Amino acid sequence: MAGPLQKNKISLGSKDSSYLISDSFASIIKHILLAVITGAIAWAFAAILKEIIVHSNEYLFSNFQNDATYVLSSSHGNDLIKPEINTPETRSILEHMKSPWIFLGIIMIGAFVRAFLFRSKSWHTSQGDGATDTISYFLNTYNQSGAEQIQDRYSKPTFLEAIRRMFITALTLGAGGSGGLEGPIIPIGESVGSGICKKFGIKDQNTLRTIQIAGIAAAVCTLLNAPFSSALFALEVAYAERIIYRTFLYSIFAVITAFYLNRIIFSSESASLFHIPQEHAYTLMEYVQVSIVAIFLSAPCGLGLKLFFNYLKKKTQSLPILLAAPIGALCVALIALGLWFWLGIEPKYILGMSEGTLSDLLMGSGSPLLQVWWILLVIIVAKILSTGFTLMTGGSAGLLVPAMILGGTMGAVVFHLHHFIPGLTHTSPNIFIIAGIASALVAVIEVPLASIALVIEIFGSVYTPAVLLAVSVSHLLTRKLKNHFNISY
Template identity: 35%
Template sequence: MIQKAKGWLNSFFGEHEDMYMAGVAVLIGVAAGYGNIIFRYLIGIVQDFFYGTKEEFLLETLIHTPVYKIVLIPAVGGLIVGMAGLIFKSAKGHGVPDVIKAIALNLKISPFVAVVKSFTSAITLGTGGSAGREGPIIHIGSALGSGVGKIFGFSTRRMKTAVACGAAGGLAATFNAPIGGAMFAAEVLLGEFGIRTFSPIIISSVIATVVSRGHLGNVVTFEAPEYHLRHFMELPLYMVLGFACAVVGVFFIRFFYKTEETFDNLSIPSFLKPALGGLLLGILAIYSREIMGVGYDTINQILASNQVGLFLIVIVFLKILATSLTLGSGGSGGLFVPALFIGTATGGALGGIFNAAFPGITSSSGAYALVAMSAMLGATIKAPLTAILIIFEITQSYEIILPLMFATIIANVAANWLEKESIFSWILTKEGINIRKGTEERVLSEIRVEDVMLRDIVTFKESSNFKEITEGIKKADHIYYPVLNDKGYLTGIMSLDNIKNVMFEKGLEEIVVAGEICTKDDLIYVYPEDSLATALKKLGIKDLGALPVVENINGNLKVEGLLRRSDIILAYNKALATSV
């Protein structure tokens, strides 16, 4: 009876995949929503233990905390995370690149990552580390999504959707921004907006947000200043703001990874590196408590125009340094909120300058700070739609949308010109993982030439006469023929077109040999270990229909087979079919 019911369900959901994925997305959304609640609870416990408060807005407590605690507590947190990293590889880092890598390479994320990441990130953030909650919760949500996908026995394509659903739900829950969470998953993680993929992502984001609001309330993350576009001449000022955010954002990306590289090269035990990073952060925080933790207090102060002048210029670079020390040394946390903090301070500083220079036409410095939050995200994560929607949702300020969109696009375009990689893709590109590939190239990059090439092929010697050629092509399943020298190595390639030219010239067929009619100049070939993506690019150089597959033996090319364009198309279609 049970088997019969199970068979009926499998048949029903096989015919109604959208309904099936929607149901799974609800489960993932619930899991991500509660994952966010538990994660926040853990941060509160750690924070209460070290600083005596569970409040999210920590600045007032930090100001009254003795200096020795400010210096030592982040170092202790770093030491705990470092020791956890000896056992669990996923303990450190900012999470998002690992999720992108898993999706790009069709890897599963162990649900155990959710447990490890919750613990280590709670330690980093609860002890005052300069990072955000969103990176870990994206990683946690993705691990939960992957776990659900594993339970249901998902295919590769469905597993990608499940992972993206978890990530979207996690980000939506932590920022109370369901649209922004869904857009992040599509724009940054998947790089596509297919309706079959996007629909479950939206469902997961909504459900996770509902769960989070049910327990934490429907609160606005940041208090947006009142805004009105006072004069059309403000738009050039917002253009300047966009360029400034691009420069600062690119500096942040490069400085962050340079710091990480510096810590990687330090000749001290790896578990001590996060402790050293925490210690240096604590020393830095003696001069500015604002750089510790997520920094929501300071962001809201800048948005309210309560912080202006030189302080904001200084704190931009202190926050970049603080975040780089915390995460670059091996701490666990996110980069979203630090980018928002840096953007807010950059915008607030420029806004103050604009107010002083053009008092009659400019809005408050807080308005520029708000716009710069989105512009900085556009410059660092290289996802302008996500940046615009997240800031719009977490502030719920519609009036600011025009300069917000304008400055964000300017910042994104300028940052792309200065630096091709985002703060998430930099490390992946260094590892040789190209996340900017389209679906076709991703599929073809995973298949080797040797897996699909034609091995039983017809070849000709350079001395083969026309009669031997015509007899040979009758037996062949291909229309391109490698031509070999007397030692058996490749010297040319002959096609039916070459042969036709001889067939219609009377008398030539009696004297011509293969070595005279084959193409020998600028031979194009592939190796068995090359990917089909590489082979397809080589085929396109001369619009060829096939390529010889060779092994290089002391500078000579030994023919191993032939790769036809039709073989590539067949392999691609088969790969897509098996991933459904």
């Protein structure tokens, strides 16, 4: 997902010498205070953006409510669906769609505004997911002297860049684009960390890097409400297989600050992106069976996502800057509206962050269409296409949340098809879904430790064995496939 190739991350990260630093008590206190201040301000930026996105999506997608009554019809109970007719409860999809033109107008207006802003060079850094450029730029500082790095970073916008990124992201995801919020959150957190260091006159490059990572970690924690995973994610996405413990420990103070503010400002339900039930423990054989099935579908799904995005990027690079965003937004709108008219699939399962998809799958709530395996496959394809058109035409969004959605949905597909696999008799889809999330996360983003910690922190320790197995096998399989097909990230 973010930054240069893994080998480049490891190579440049190996130049870090902060482990040789012996902090004095005054230095420890200074770094903790900087981390706490950074955590609080990064939380404010990320929380405002998150609320804007969530509430705008709720309003936008509330125009699409499919209240038709469905019955499942097949020998296995979920192969085909037919809406019951001639009953008082059954209503036409068209009667429940308030106005597709409002949605189409909003997503296109957002795209045209973005296209207009991108005409100015000062807004160019706010295109795309932002994570890739941020991490690449961060690692390239190891090729600079301390004075060069400090001067170079401070000469560029910090808080202003965070505000610009927030605005573009709101115009992308808030207007109905498809993608995750963690991509834009990374440059926002880095900009806040750099801004804090600039305001306090920090001249040490190791301190600057530490607070930049702390800002990223705090911003991600605001989104996911998982402090340990967020600190680990910030390090792994920057350094790959090398963990800088000094930076990690100071980042903990930033994520705890963000986590605490999440808890006291928001309810426990709204603070978490996903809402899931806790379950009983499963047998070891169930973990092994379901994890293997989910892995071998979710890992290729993640790799297919990257292959498609690389292809789409090549095709859209030649588009004029004023046309790229509107064309991408129009494609996204046509996908969502087409599936709404054709199959009654609500756009909330395809557009925006789509975080409600996982919650509905795990809770067994939401649209009854989510109980049909081929509908889930349609949602997977639509999510890949809509996210690709959003990101590859300059939209500000990320891949972490879409990876979770795709993996979890693929896991649900496996559950509904499990009757074709001898020996699988599990009655709940949740372990399939969780294993799919874990394997897709590591396949797309390549942060195995953070993937393990994130899934366990969000969904519960009861899934630990399945998550460990899913991440381990998926990471090994993904690396092999990447090398074989020469897939770059």
